[in-house]
Structures are given as C-alpha cells and as structure tokens.
Amino acid sequence: EDVTAAVLERKRIEHERDYDVLTGLYNRRAFDARAKKLFRMPEKLGHAALLMMDMDNLKQINDRFGHPAGDTAIYHTAQAIRAILRSQDELVRYGGDEFLLLFHSLPQNILRRKLEDICRAVRALRVADLPELRITVSIGGVYAAGQISELVEKADLALYRAKAQKDSAVLYEEDFHDSE
Secondary structure, three states, rough: OOHHHHHHHHHHHHHHHHHHOOOOOOEEEHHHHHHHHHHOHHHHHHHOOEEEEEEOOHHHHHHHOOOHHHHHHHHHHHHHHOOOOOOOOEEEEEEEEEEEEEOOOOHHHHHHHHHHHHHHHHHHEEEOOOOOOOOEEEEEEEEEOOOHHHHHHHHHHHHHHHHHHHHOOOOOOHHHOOOO
C-alpha cells in the first residue's frame, strides 16, 4: 500500500513537471527532453517536420474578453490542432500562445496540406460561451534534417514571415537568412 502511494505520487509529480496544466500537452521542458532522444534515433524519427505556431490575436482576445477567455482560446486551439494529428505527432505548448509540432515520418508532399488543415481547423473554432471570438494562427515550418535547435531556429524564421501576413503558413527556405 505504501509503495502504491509512493508510485502514484511520483507519477503525479512527473505529470505536473512534463505537462501544461491548461492544455494537457507536453510543456517545453518535456519536449526538449523528448526531442533530444528522438533526434539521436533518426531511424525512428524518419523525415521530420517542425512547425512553430503562434496565435495571432491572443492579446486582443485578452483585452476584449478577459484572460479567462484567452485561456479558453488557448485550450480550444490546442484541441483543434490535436484533433487532426496522427498519434506519433508531438504537439507542445511551447509557452504563452506558442505551440510546437513535430511530425515524424511525414512525406514532404503531405506537409503543405497539414499546414492548411491546421489553419482551417483553428479558423473554424467557435466557442459556445463566446460566439464572436475569432481565433487564427500563424505557422512557420521547416522540413529538414538537423539538430532540434537548428530546426527551431528555422521554424522561427518562417513563423516571423507568417506573422507578417497573419492566419497563414510559411515553410522555411534557405534564402530566409540572406534577407534578414
């Protein structure tokens, strides 16, 4: 009985350490640990794509409807994205209104469709208590081999481009560094 209680307590502590309370997704710390393991096993990872997503209008939602509505928007955005993913895809609340998504073994020709599916799913969100709430995301993505830190940097550059347009998705291109 004491062992069971200790095991349950350890699992509760690990869950609180690794998962975001609001969305139930992995948090940044857990993702970093998981990504390090995955990127050491390229045969398991396959062709990877990393997406960095940012909610376009969270500040306006918080200002107009209050922070509880902002939390609701974050939660529903996470659920909308999660609903269209495969079981092996890693969705993470990276911080605030940012999400990371790591696709395992995803053919490159499918990536563009996934980007469009995510934008469409989030755009279609309607929250029962706040029918006038409109949620969109901007997405920066990269489809490449490399270290996780390099992929995050490239996805962030692409996200910067997507944020300029709002409610859009941009895939990283090598010439992004040249135009900075």
